[in-house]
Amino acid sequence: MKIQLSIIMEKNYSGNDIDLIADIKKSQAPSKEKYHVESYGTPILTMDYGDIHGYYQILKTALNTSREVLLAELKDSGVRGRGGAGFSMAFKLDSCRQAQGDTKFIVCNADEGDPGAYSDRYILEQRPHALLMGMIIAGYIAGAQHGVVYIRGEYPEAVDIIQQAVNDLETFGYTGENIFGSGFNYRFKVIKAQGAYICGEETALLSSIEGQRPEVRVRPPYPTQQGLFNKPTVVNNVETLANLPYIMSQSGKKFASIGTEKSTGTKLVSLDGHFNRPGIYEVDMGTPLSVVVNELGKGFRSKVKAMHIGGPLGGLVPIDKIPTLSVDFDSFAKEGFLLGHASIVCLTEDFPIIEYLRHLFKFTAHESCGKCFPCRLGSTRGAEMLDKAINEGYQIDSELFNDLINTMEIGSLCALGGGLPLPVKNALHYFDAELKQYFSA
Amino acid sequence: MSKNISELSGRKGLERNLFEQLGIAAEETGTPTIEALESLREEFLVGKSTVYGTASFYDFLRPENQGKKGLCLQWKCMPICRNTGQTCQKYPRISTHTKSEKCVV
Ligand SMILES: Cc1cc2nc3c(=O)[nH]c(=O)nc-3n(C[C@H](O)[C@H](O)[C@H](O)COP(=O)(O)O)c2cc1C
Ligand code: SF4
Numbered sequence: 001m002k003i004q005l006s007i008i009m010e011k012n013y014s015g016n017d018i019d020l021i022a023d024i025k026k027s028q029a030p031s032k033e034k035y036h037v038e039s040y041g042t043p044i045l046t047m048d049y050g051d052i053h054g055y056y057q058i059l060k061t062a063l064n065t066s067r068e069v070l071l072a073e074l075k076d077s078g079v080r081g082r083g084g085a086g087f088s089m090a091f092k093l094d095s096c097r098q099a100q101g102d103t104k105f106i107v108c109n110a111d112e113g114d115p116g117a118y119s120d121r122y123i124l125e126q127r128p129h130a131l132l133m134g135m136i137i138a139g140y141i142a143g144a145q146h147g148v149v150y151i152r153g154e155y156p157e158a159v160d161i162i163q164q165a166v167n168d169l170e171t172f173g174y175t176g177e178n179i180f181g182s183g184f185n186y187r188f189k190v191i192k193a194q195g196a197y198i199c200g201e202e203t204a205l206l207s208s209i210e211g212q213r214p215e216v217r218v219r220p221p222y223p224t225q226q227g228l229f230n231k232p233t234v235v236n237n238v239e240t241l242a243n244l245p246y247i248m249s250q251s252g253k254k255f256a257s258i259g260t261e262k263s264t265g266t267k268l269v270s271l272d273g274h275f276n277r278p279g280i281y282e283v284d285m286g287t288p289l290s291v292v293v294n295e296l297g298k299g300f301r302s303k304v305k306a307m308h309i310g311g312p313l314g315g316l317v318p319i320d321k322i323p324t325l326s327v328d329f330d331s332f333a334k335e336g337f338l339l340g341h342a343s344i345v346c347l348t349e350d351f352p353i354i355e356y357l358r359h360l361f362k363f364t365a366h367e368s369c370g371k372c373f374p375c376r377l378g379s380t381r382g383a384e385m386l387d388k389a390i391n392e393g394y395q396i397d398s399e400l401f402n403d404l405i406n407t408m409e410i411g412s413l414c415a416l417g418g419g420l421p422l423p424v425k426n427a428l429h430y431f432d433a434e435l436k437q438y439f440s441a
Numbered sequence: 442m443s444k445n446i447s448e449l450s451g452r453k454g455l456e457r458n459l460f461e462q463l464g465i466a467a468e469e470t471g472t473p474t475i476e477a478l479e480s481l482r483e484e485f486l487v488g489k490s491t492v493y494g495t496a497s498f499y500d501f502l503r504p505e506n507q508g509k510k511g512l513c514l515q516w517k518c519m520p521i522c523r524n525t526g527q528t529c530q531k532y533p534r535i536s537t538h539t540k541s542e543k544c545v546v
Contacts, residue, residue: 192464194460209460
């Protein structure tokens with residue numbers, strides 16, 4: 001089945017709308033922003049779920065099934081986290097289920113901070129009930145009675161939509177006490193974030209909800225053992241959780257039959273404005289990247305030399321690598337890249353890679369939580385070196401630079417400092433001809 | 442932060458949540474006033490450094506961003522401006538542009 005849609009955002013404004021802010025406020029004129037949504041393969045997340053009461057029959061059936069059976073279904077599905085790390089969802093829920101304690105939490109990570117990523121936003125605004133039902137089912141399996149949706153502050157519309165959807169569920173009795181007479185209680189809390197990229201990191205996110213400075217926590221203990229308020233907690237990405245209604249209604253095996261052996265199901269890919277048709281595309285895992293670029297995105301609007309895939313900590317993929325890659329965790333890992341959250345940001349032919357690297361270091365310096373020195377100091381020192389090379393003709397000592405990125409990679413506490421070296425190394429490897437003038441041998 | 446303090450600060454849990462209250466306190470002016478921070482500190486039994494340190498961490502709460510709002514640029518959000526081909530110099534966190542200030546690129 002093929003699904004094609006144009007999402008019109010009536011209350012979301014972007015780009016040059018900033019120039020019209022006074023008029024927009026006066027006239028309340030709806031924005032004409034549009035982005036394309038298409039499914040290529042199996043529509044799981046882009047499928048319209050129709051009447052909400054009919055849709056929630058999936059929950060009713062799930063709550064009348066034993067936790068063990070649902071967990072087995074989830075294991076069969078092989079679903080892996082969509083937030084970046086690709087960790088088994090069943091493993092996390094099981095670990096939380098087995099942890100001691102009466103109070104447990106399911107936290108939905110809707111902080112989607114990767115520049116160029118807006119697939120979680122699509123789910124939050126267009127498929128809110130897939131997410132909310134997924135959270136209730138996850139709560140039932142893990143024995144958690146509280147669900148927290150932590151939504152990026154730059155998505156005010158998503159915050160309103162999710163809060164309204166939660167209110168509707170309370171009205172219908174699909175959340176709260178004794179849902180569908182199952183004896184299971186579940187309550188939601190919607191939290192609006194306040195603008196910090198690091199809050200997407202799961203332990204920083206937990207500290208943020210607690211009202212502490214959002215510094216990354218040392219693991220172990222893992223959140224499933226001691227998470228929010230030191231209680232067992234599962235943190236999952238929006239897209240991961242939104243897959244649960246499909247898995248529970250269609251079976252884990254059916255989900256596992258989509259995609260590849262180790263990357264099951266589908267993935268939402270966000271394409272940026274350098275594509276002829278920017279938008280959100282749902283593809284079966286394993287779909288060739290060339291299909292995404294050429295058939296779905298309809299190619300590039302201008303000459304592009306590389307794509308930054310999977311957020312700022314993802315890999316920098318040169319254009320000639322497109323034919324070797326498919327949209328799944330293993331294909332990217334094998335080629336030395338990272339699928340991450342599968343956002344694609346393009347670098348045009350005439351844009352200097354050295355400036356892009358400086359930007360990445362500056363981004364990391366700005367967003368670093370400051371807890372560990374390799375990232376706190378390394379990001380700033382790296383930005384300084386690149387700045388001097390761009391502005392003052394300074395030759396960066398290659399050995400020093402390599403030491404710096406290796407220290408960040410090995411010594412950082414989380415994947416912000418630890419992940420930055422990946423695109424930097426990709427750049428040094430694939431764009432050596434362009435970069436070598438800035439480095440001493 | 443030690444486990445004990447963490448437990449204290451979470452004393453009121455989700456219902457009346459410290460982080461949420463910080464956001465509410467900033468709604469009027471874009472940053473919580475010193476008085477609001479003091480009263481939250483007392484209510485939640487946490488140290489000054491916790492509330493001040495928290496409020497100053499976030500782009501939307503810190504005093505220098507008072508009166509600004511962040512908006513997601515969706516598919517136009519990219520490190521390199523589509524119009525000029527330059528990286529955004531003003532906001533390293535590119536997806537955060539502000540309401541009261543024009544995008545500089
Ligand atoms: C700096 C940084 C930012 C992150 N941002 C996000 C984010 O915005 N959304 C998200 O789901 N995961 C993000 N993650 C990954 C989370 O730490 C965590 O792995 C994820 O939420 C787990 O959910 P999943 O298993 O469903 O993928 C980030 C990680 C790091 C290190
Ligand atoms: S790598 Fe950076 S963001 Fe992560 S814990 Fe260390 S200082 Fe904080």
